[in-house]
Amino acid sequence: MLKKSPTGTWLPAWVPESTNTLAVLLMFCSVVQSTTGGYDGSMLNGLNILPSYTDYFHLNAATTGLNTASVFIGGFFGPIAAGPMTDRLGRRPALFWGCLITIVGIILQTAAQNIAMFVVARIILGFGQGITSVAGAVYLAETFASRWRAWGVGLLNDFYYVGALIAAGITLGTGQWQSTWAWRVPSLFQAIFSLIGIIILPFVPESPRWLVHEGHFEEARLVVAQTNANGDLANPVVLTVYKEIVDTLEWEKKEGRTMSPKEIVKTPAARRRMLIGMSAGPFSCVAGNIIASYYLGQELDTAGITDSLDQLKANVVLNVWCLGCALGGTHLVAKWGRKPTALLSEALLVICLFIIGGLSKIYADSPDTASKSLIYGDVAVMFLFQGFYSIAWTPLLLLYPSEVMNYSIRANGLAFSQFSLNALAVLLVFVMPIGIENIGWKMYIVNGSWDIVIIVLIAVYWVETKGRTLEEMDAIFEGEKHSAVPDVEAVRLGKETVDATVLEQEVSTATKQAAVKME
Structure with missing residues (x-):
């Protein structure tokens, strides 16, 4: 059964009464960006291998990098617009416009007649993706609900590999076509994910935190009930979560916190939140996966796998492997914690990069006499590297920043994280094919050295966010929680009890006081 849920925006919602059904819809609605992004990376991997694509545009190392990296130019500017859009228009309307812009870019990319048109289309596509990612x-x-947040937001980026797997399969199927449709069909199919996202939006509610901030208190309480207790407004967990949100956002307003982008650097606590949270973007970008994500063909060339059909098959297998590792990593993030999972993953990446660099050097020194075991060993470690990357950075890329940052800086802070990621990606995706062509195996050694620095930074500065609601993060950064209710997980697990009658009265009083102050 669907129930109308007021959203406070022009985009209406009819929401399932079942919390579990709603959780599934929420996940599918929000995987749009990662599925589209994963599809894009894998598709370009495949296209960069296809003669029908490279010959059509007469590509060399520089123009290959430009065609591939141009999506990050749009991704560079998209987050700048995404923060204010998400705060002012609402979370769902911002998703809608991001999806629509992405579809426009995909249509233009499919119809591209030259490099200039292809690049402009990918800039528009990247702009739309930048909005939907934030x-x-x-x-x-x-x-x-907080108990599902690690899986919910982690899966948002895990679906990168679902899109990548679909793209790998499609480019493998069209790879033998002797026309430009060998690359135009995979390009056009990319639009389906954004279209699905637009279709699902009317069946999910607006963010309860955005609703409270905008003064839609009863609507926010209904959403909390829908996402936690099958719509039961009197459930103790619902009352606790709602009271915690109202109290914390009221405290932020009392402290003069605004939704301005300047807020991310206004106070020492905000600067600390921003620097720790946004680090996930740049750290994941420089970890080394860009080589295999966009230039698998050239990476396999350095290992002696040069047949284009074999490279396309490897692309399919790689994405199946990475999807499994990402799902396993999401389980670790949820059960073990964010920080230890990141440290484990990054340490494994360093080991793999140095091994890949060493094996690639041996092959480069004598490619004619290199044994098959050397080649297969190099490819195996490349696959291990991508899997180890997926364990932490795939789920944490969007999960960690959104947890660390409080409401007033969440959208703009996450936008800055994505901005930083795309700024680095523009450079690295353009430079990687040139670097591989000129210094070969040494690129892996350089990347491994960067990752050692990242391990130190994570160990020293990152905080653990597991087991806390977004409001309870204040205890870490502000020194105290700004609501008197017990921690939500303690209430849910029965470790703490609340008097529903008393809490109902407190909720009513807090809501009235907040509403009066907004008038």
């Missing part, structure tokens, strides 16, 4: 992560983090 809006999707903020929306999902704020709307999911």
Whole structure:
């Protein structure tokens, strides 16, 4: 059964009464960006292998990098617009416009007649993805029940490999076509994910935190009930979560916190939140996966796998492996914690990069006499590297920033994280094919050295966010929680009890006081 849920925006919602059904819809609605992004990376991997694509555009190392990296130019500017859009229009409307812009870019990319048109199309596509990545992560983090947040937001980026796997299969199927449709069909199919996202939006509610901030208190309480207790407004967990949100956002307003982008650097606590949270973007970008994500063909060339059909098959297998590792990593993030999972993953990446660099050097020194075992060993470690990357960075890329940052800086802070990621990606995706062509195996050694620095930074500065609601993070960064209710997980597990009657009265009083102050 569907129940109309007021959203406070022009985009209406009819929401399932079942919390579990709603959780599934929330996840599918918000995987749009990662599925589209994963599809894009894998598709370009495949296209960069296809003669029908490279010959059509007469590509060399520089123009290959430009065609591939141009999506990050749009991704560079998209987050700048995403923060204000997400805060002012609402989380769901921002997702809608991001999806629509993405579809426009995909249509232009499919119809590209030259490099200039292809690049412009990919800039528009990247701009749309930049908006949906920020809006999707903020929306999902704020709307999911805290006990499911790690899986909900983690899966948002895990679906990168679902898109990548679909793209790998499609480019493998069209790879033998002797026309430009060998690359145009995979390009056009990319639009289906954004279209699905638009179709699902009317069946999920608005973020309860956005609703409270905008003064829609009863609507926010209804959403909390829908996402936690099958719509039961009197459930103790619902009352606790709602009271915690109202109290914390009221405290932020009392402290003069605004939704301005300047807020991310206004106070020492905000600067600390921003620097720790946004680090996930740049750290994941420089970890080394860009080589295999966009230039698998050239990476396999350095290992002696040069047949284009074999490279396309490897692309399919790689994405199946990475999807499994990402799902396993999400389980670790939820059960073990964010920080230890990141440290484990990064340490394994360093080991793999140095091994890949060493094996690639041996092959480069004598490619004619290299044994098959050397080649297969190099490819195996490349696959291990991508899997180890997926364990932590796939789920944490959007989960960790959205958890660390408080409401007033969440959208703009996450936008800055994505901005930083795309700024680095523009450079690295363009430089990687040139670097591989000129210094070969040494690129892996350089990347491994960067990752050692990242391990130290994570160990020293990251905080653990497991087991806390978004409001309870204040105890870490502000020194205290700004609501008198017990921690939500303690109430849910029965470790703490609340008097529903008393809490109902407190909720009513807090809501009235907050409403009066907004008038």
